[in-house]
Amino acid sequence: MSSGSIFQEEKNPRGIPKAPFIANVEEYLGGPDGEVEGPLKQFQDAIAKYRYMDANLTQRRRSLEDKIPDIKKTLSMVEFLQDRRESKDKADDRDDDLEDDDDTKGSGKPVTTTFELNDTLFAEAELEDTDTVFLWLGANVMLSYELPAAISLLRSKLGVAEASLATTIEDLEFLREQLTVMEVNTARVYNWDVKRRREKRLAEEAAGKKA
Template sequence: MPTLQKFQEAISKYKFMEMSTAQRRQGLEQKIPDISNTLKMVEYLKKHKDDPEPVETTFELNDTLYARAKLDPIERVHLWLGANVMLAYDIDEAIDLLREKLSNAKANMAAANEDLGFLRDQITTMEVNTARVHNWDVKRRRDRQIQKNQASSST
């Protein structure tokens, strides 16, 4: 039945959009803590920028590997922008950029969560409507068969 096929196609499209949005949300869930940690570190460096002595800190090299370092006071930081691109920024510019990126990432996360809720509602609605159309079609066919049997038995 063409109507049921259209409903199934719509459900498939909604499920694809749901999967795509869930992947985007998952990426943001990983990105937000990274941006937040980077922002905290740059703010820490700014706070100690005027100290005459080097700042001693521990930083993460890998998921389970940390190293200690002494950092001389600095005026500029280098930030990874992605796609193997790193740029140098003044500390204040870096803080502004990171705050903006963090704000945008949180807004995108909220939008993705809202989109996922909408898509789930649409999928549920389409599945219910598909079941209703299917049941209507089954009943219609049964009624036709009954009418056909009655017509053939009366002749």
């Protein structure tokens, strides 16, 4: 048995190493008198590393699952503002028609909405036709964007977040498979050692009776 890393060279697309499955415990340990404490310690270290990665990815998954709905809501709002702006521009181009003039006045009326200040506090606001919006980018940064640029940015961020969530879920499934493999390896080596000790004790007792 190698004294180096127990991980295989095979990895998933994000570089998480695949766990080896110990098909023949005796062969893996180097024979019937092979030492088990070292391998078991390696297995426990590997399990700890997998669990650490699992905890980090689980936290990342929760963060993305919270972020994606927020991005979708923001994108929907900006698209609404863009549609409203485009409708007003089209109505302004038809100012020869009195009915279209009435529509223009209607489309220019402010829209009353509510927005969230914190988890339990909401406020009312009136939305007027605008060409720009301010987007919160995190890290105490807020920037102004033209509506088309804001929509493009939000769609890009949504695509990245959804792709990241998909790969995170895939990595979590892969990690849990590797954890299962390592736990099975640990149980197989432990049980093999228990069986070996029992057989050795029975052999010694039989030899003592013959003597």
